Amino acid sequence: MEAGVVWNAEYKQERDKRSDLTMAVCECFSDNFRKRHLLSDVDARIKLLVVLSLLLMVLSYKGIFFPLLIAGGSFILCLSMRIPPRMILIRFAQPLFIAVVVLLLKFFFTGEEPLFSVGLYCIEITGYKEGLLEGLRITSRIIGGVSLVIVLGFATPFTEFVAALAWLRVPRQFVEIMLFAYRYLFVFLEDASTIYNAQKNRLGYAGIKKGLHSFGVLAGSLVLRGFEQSQKTSEAMIQRGYSGDMPLLRGKPLKMRELLAGALIVIIGGVIWLM
Amino acid sequence: MADVNKLQIDDEIMLLVKGLSYKYPDGTRALSDINLEIRRGEFIGLLGANGSGKTTLLRAMDGLMKGFEGEIYLKGRDIRTLKPKEIYRHVGLVFQNPDDQLFAPTLFEDVAFGPLNMGIDTKEVEKRVMEALKEVELTGLEKKSVHNLSFGQRKRACIAGLLAMGHEMLLLDEPTAGLDPMGEYKMMRLLQRLNKEGGVTIVMATHSVDLVPLFLDRLYILSRGRITRGGTPEEVFNAPQEMEDIKLRLPQIAELIYRLKHDDDLPFERIPLTIGEARREIVKSLNILTGRR
Numbered sequence: 001m002e003a004g005v006v007w008n009a010e011y012k013q014e015r016d017k018r019s020d021l022t023m024a025v026c027e028c029f030s031d032n033f034r035k036r037h038l039l040s041d042v043d044a045r046i047k048l049l050v051v052l053s054l055l056l057m058v059l060s061y062k063g064i065f066f067p068l069l070i071a072g073g074s075f076i077l078c079l080s081m082r083i084p085p086r087m088i089l090i091r092f093a094q095p096l097f098i099a100v101v102v103l104l105l106k107f108f109f110t111g112e113e114p115l116f117s118v119g120l121y122c123i124e125i126t127g128y129k130e131g132l133l134e135g136l137r138i139t140s141r142i143i144g145g146v147s148l149v150i151v152l153g154f155a156t157p158f159t160e161f162v163a164a165l166a167w168l169r170v171p172r173q174f175v176e177i178m179l180f181a182y183r184y185l186f187v188f189l190e191d192a193s194t195i196y197n198a199q200k201n202r203l204g205y206a207g208i209k210k211g212l213h214s215f216g217v218l219a220g221s222l223v224l225r226g227f228e229q230s231q232k233t234s235e236a237m238i239q240r241g242y243s244g245d246m247p248l249l250r251g252k253p254l255k256m257r258e259l260l261a262g263a264l265i266v267i268i269g270g271v272i273w274l275m
Numbered sequence: 276m277a278d279v280n281k282l283q284i285d286d287e288i289m290l291l292v293k294g295l296s297y298k299y300p301d302g303t304r305a306l307s308d309i310n311l312e313i314r315r316g317e318f319i320g321l322l323g324a325n326g327s328g329k330t331t332l333l334r335a336m337d338g339l340m341k342g343f344e345g346e347i348y349l350k351g352r353d354i355r356t357l358k359p360k361e362i363y364r365h366v367g368l369v370f371q372n373p374d375d376q377l378f379a380p381t382l383f384e385d386v387a388f389g390p391l392n393m394g395i396d397t398k399e400v401e402k403r404v405m406e407a408l409k410e411v412e413l414t415g416l417e418k419k420s421v422h423n424l425s426f427g428q429r430k431r432a433c434i435a436g437l438l439a440m441g442h443e444m445l446l447l448d449e450p451t452a453g454l455d456p457m458g459e460y461k462m463m464r465l466l467q468r469l470n471k472e473g474g475v476t477i478v479m480a481t482h483s484v485d486l487v488p489l490f491l492d493r494l495y496i497l498s499r500g501r502i503t504r505g506g507t508p509e510e511v512f513n514a515p516q517e518m519e520d521i522k523l524r525l526p527q528i529a530e531l532i533y534r535l536k537h538d539d540d541l542p543f544e545r546i547p548l549t550i551g552e553a554r555r556e557i558v559k560s561l562n563i564l565t566g567r568r
Contacts, residue, residue, distance in 0.1 A: 157381075157418075158380060158420075159380045159381050159384060162380075179379065179380055180378065182380050183377075183378055183379065183380050183421060183422070184378075186422035187374045187422070229374075229375065232370065232372075232375035232376075233375060233376075233378050235339055235375075236370060236375055236376040236378065237378065237388075238339075238359055238363075239337060239338075239339065239359070239362075239363045239367055239368060240363065240367070240388055240389035240392060240436065240437075240440065241359075241360060241363055241388075241389055241392030241393055241440070242388075242392060243360075243392070247387075247388065247391035247392055
């Protein structure tokens with residue numbers, strides 16, 4: 001309890017020192033949302049297995065009903081976990097943009113049976129029925145799939161998720177790279193933010209040409225810092241006994257109750273998928 | 276400073292450095308003929324200005340550097356003949372920047388990294404991690420992401436990572452750098468406790484002269500890659516001119532007494548390092564001046 005209070009106080013002090021950009025990304029990834037909720041105590045491996053099963057069903061479903069049902073369910077689940085809607089939208093924004101682009105491309109460029117046609121100066125824009133259906137199918141799959149991943153992301157701390165991947169025999173190299181990427185993303189973000197502010201203070205972004213030049217310098221500096229950091233980190237790892245394999249803590253045995261609940265969700269999903 | 280000819284290897288010597296010299300690949304001389312003897316349970320400081328060779332010396336002592344001249348013995352064995360695993364069972368280096376050292380996503384996993392690599396079973400690892408976190412006062416934060424810890428907490432987390440491996444000797448590169456005055460004091464108290472109660476031999480590099488040396492048993496001054504002076508903090512700080520020559524200064528309280536002694540001819544017998552000692556010295560000299568005993 002006391003440690004928590006101290007941590008909060010020190011974290012707040014630290015937060016004041018960090019830039020808005022860094023803090024925004026930190027908030028996005030941090031454990032702030034993962035307080036006690038419906039799924040907080042469920043084993044990450046069960047969550048991962050259920051999500052993978054449902055993802056398979058979403059991607060193989062022929063229509064749009066099942067993916068949208070999953071998306072709706074996921075959204076409600078996120079709200080029940082008290083995830084701020086703004087955060088859900090932030091995570092949805094990018095895939096949603098891609099989904100809309102795919103929908104428009106399919107609608108206007110594929111198919112034979114025209115639904116409507118509009119003349120704009122010398123260009124005639126035609127929307128096709130087959131294209132719309134195909135676009136909606138792909139869009140619903142994207143939305144359904146991404147919503148599952150979002151629920152998993154909000155309900156599972158990153159490290160537990162990675163440990164679950166390792167348990168699923170995902171190649172160790174991939175798991176290790178994910179762990180390092182997650183750890184050093186914040187370090188490099190902090191570095192990038194510092195360099196950016198230093199450049200901005202000396203009018204590095206006054207004008208497009210200067211801005212591009214400064215941005216190039218920033219990117220180059222980060223690459224060099226990346227090499228430097230890798231050297232130091234490998235030394236730190238070697239002196240703590242690293243010999244090529246990142247040791248991961250072994251997970252506890254799966255609970256039968258959680259396993260059965262997970263299986264039940266997959267079976268219900270499977271029945272709806274078959275209907 | 277230890278005399279190279281008198282250096283003998285015995286059980287009480289944790290680390291022995293004989294005639295250590297090192298040049299960077301560009302030819303710059305980083306260390307010149309360093310001789311050091313670090314005994315079990317000692318708390319030693321390497322004091323020097325920026326670029327004086329403190330970090331290079333610590334890295335050499337930790338076995339991270341190759342291509343040096345001279346000899347380094349860890350518990351009587353030539354460090355060059357030891358495998359990394361043999362070195363790092365006994366000694367560990369805490370880097371200046373904690374982000375160089377903390378690479379696991381959560382505090383618990385980071386502290387557990389070393390013991391797991393040592394092949395210790397999971398239950399024992401958990402026990403060690405919890406004990407190490409308790410030592411550095413980070414209990415309750417084990418599930419926190421490393422990037423969410425404050426700078427001071429990250430510094431302490433680095434120490435916990437090495438403590439969990441059961442090291443007998445810690446090398447620390449400027450552990451108080453970047454900390455506020457209270458953080459600096461707390462860090463030094465922590466190291467003192469590890470040294471006095473835990474029996475951990477500690478060698479730390481620093482350029483802080485006001486607080487850090489007060490905790491140390493012995494102090495070595497490094498200047499341009501050479502050890503120019505060594506001894507207890509009192510002995511080392513008794514040469515103000517020498518300190519100035521190597522771009523360091525006396526602790527502020529010592530500086531005040533030194534000036535009163537030399538500029539105002541006040542009769543001080545020695546240069547104190549703490550406020551308590553200074554108070555006694557001032558009272559004593561006032562008594563002499565007023566003719567009282």
